[in-house]
Amino acid sequence: GGAARLYRAGEDAVWVLDSGSVRGATANSSTAWLVQFYSSWCGHCIGYAPTWRALAGDVRDWAAAVRVAALDCAEEKNHEVCRAYDIHFYPTFRYFKAFTKDFTTGENFKGPDRELQTVRHTMIDFLQNHTDRRRPPACPSLDPIRPSDVLSLIDNHDGRYVAILFESNSSYVGREVILDLIPYENIVVKRALSADKAFLDKLGVPSVPSCYLIYPNGSHGLANVAKPLRSFFSSYLKSLPDVRKKSLSLPEKPSEEENSEIVVWREFDRSKLYTADLESGLHYLLRVELAAHKALAGAELNTLKDFVTVAAKISGIFLTSHIKWVGCQGSRPELRGYTCSLWKLFHTLTVEAAAHPEALDDTGFEGDPQAVLQAIRRYVHTFFGCKECGEHFEEMARESMDSVKTPDQAVLWLWKKHNQVNNRLAGHLSEDPKFPKVPWPTPDLCPACHEEIKGLDSWNEGQVLLFLKGHYGSSNLVDTYSA
Ligand code: FAD
Numbered sequence: 001g002g003a004a005r006l007y008r009a010g011e012d013a014v015w016v017l018d019s020g021s022v023r024g025a026t027a028n029s030s031t032a033w034l035v036q037f038y039s040s041w042c043g044h045c046i047g048y049a050p051t052w053r054a055l056a057g058d059v060r061d062w063a064a065a066v067r068v069a070a071l072d073c074a075e076e077k078n079h080e081v082c083r084a085y086d087i088h089f090y091p092t093f094r095y096f097k098a099f100t101k102d103f104t105t106g107e108n109f110k111g112p113d114r115e116l117q118t119v120r121h122t123m124i125d126f127l128q129n130h131t132d133r134r135r136p137p138a139c140p141s142l143d144p145i146r147p148s149d150v151l152s153l154i155d156n157h158d159g160r161y162v163a164i165l166f167e168s169n170s171s172y173v174g175r176e177v178i179l180d181l182i183p184y185e186n187i188v189v190k191r192a193l194s195a196d197k198a199f200l201d202k203l204g205v206p207s208v209p210s211c212y213l214i215y216p217n218g219s220h221g222l223a224n225v226a227k228p229l230r231s232f233f234s235s236y237l238k239s240l241p242d243v244r245k246k247s248l249s250l251p252e253k254p255s256e257e258e259n260s261e262i263v264v265w266r267e268f269d270r271s272k273l274y275t276a277d278l279e280s281g282l283h284y285l286l287r288v289e290l291a292a293h294k295a296l297a298g299a300e301l302n303t304l305k306d307f308v309t310v311a312a313k314i315s316g317i318f319l320t321s322h323i324k325w326v327g328c329q330g331s332r333p334e335l336r337g338y339t340c341s342l343w344k345l346f347h348t349l350t351v352e353a354a355a356h357p358e359a360l361d362d363t364g365f366e367g368d369p370q371a372v373l374q375a376i377r378r379y380v381h382t383f384f385g386c387k388e389c390g391e392h393f394e395e396m397a398r399e400s401m402d403s404v405k406t407p408d409q410a411v412l413w414l415w416k417k418h419n420q421v422n423n424r425l426a427g428h429l430s431e432d433p434k435f436p437k438v439p440w441p442t443p444d445l446c447p448a449c450h451e452e453i454k455g456l457d458s459w460n461e462g463q464v465l466l467f468l469k470g471h472y473g474s475s476n477l478v479d480t481y482s483a
Contacts, residue, residue, distance in 0.1 A: 015056075023081075033106075034068050059123070065127060079291075094106030139182070150164055166193075180234040186244065211225055300382055346414060350372050418440070448460065
């Protein structure tokens, strides 16, 4: 499998969940949970990991109310649990309210533009939607108080600081500061809306957001904060004399059991195609990706049928029961693997269809030069867990797949599009430094594929076609694991 390590328990503020801990953590919990179900082979998830880590760090002090977690659906031991939670695409975000008794798959949590601030605000919206009975007990009220409440707080001071954030209706600053101060004692934070201008004038609040402070001795006035920003308010309040961090009795963070799966790098021949990669890819595709769909019907079912027909008729690959990457090894466990094998499987299918068109006899696809590409296209669009990838691929297909008139052109079309994807992903966080994204095949793999025309590197497409047919042809398949 390859233990993926996008998040590390202990090092990141992200709570790392797995099949053993996710139910226990989210069920009947005194806090809410925001869980990212991701897949370590999903390039988009790799690219998003720094944002998720930053979010978890940013809301670390909210942990008694809501926790930020992640679960890797690519890990073999988690396959079952991701199916139970109905996860089809990565990343999928789910919100679990506090005190959920029965098993639930959580509420869909959309962070569409996925900027840290937007996600944080959405978390607050979800927290505010808790009914009173199920609000995390450590979460203070996030609703605004009225002017009369402000006055009674001033009259009845109880020896603690009371901070009142005045803000406009659409502002989240007050709620953020309330949550930031959860672990601090000797202070209470409230928020009030700025609708009543006369009242603000009376208190001497010139603009919003502003922080009005009632001191333990009963005196009160505007807090002197350099900039009206969440971080300035929070840090000002946290550093008031006698305001201290409580030692919260939080449940233990699920500790990461030492995973003995140490990945050993094995040398292999880059000019060869390894059966192990294709079989492992097909295993993952059928037993994990498709198995995640509880029931298939209609168009989905047809898409699967066509893909399996094409794959079974022309690939001659047998299903294995374990995953082992050879030519698709990554230099780190979260890199390459499944998506690499999927490309190789797709190229193998187009090459085999060109070499043995008769393989598709009696399938209803005979004589259709686009049969394989269309089956791939629909598979990717319907089932591939990386939704972003599926959408990009569909866009390319819509643009130019129609121009494919022969099986050879199908081979070249997929090659060209794959290079286009490589080009787009060069320099991305999901790029394996051992396998830089460069136009492929490189000159050392196929000298004849490259020409210089007026000093510019150009493809000789006839040679590329020959090379692809050799590289992805059955005679280049290696059954053993070493070169
Ligand atoms: P891969 O690109 O996976 O290639 C695997 C192997 O194929 C290479 O090692 C090489 O031997 C061979 N190869 C390379 N180029 C070609 C070529 N032009 N023709 C034939 N063979 C070639 N990731 C994202 O982050 N965003 C996306 O939008 C995205 N879209 C994808 C769409 C599809 C349909 C697929 C299958 C994957 C997509 N991915 C996407 C994943 C990404 O393309 C890579 O698979 C992943 O980053 C792993 O890269 P890799 O180094 O193993 O090489």
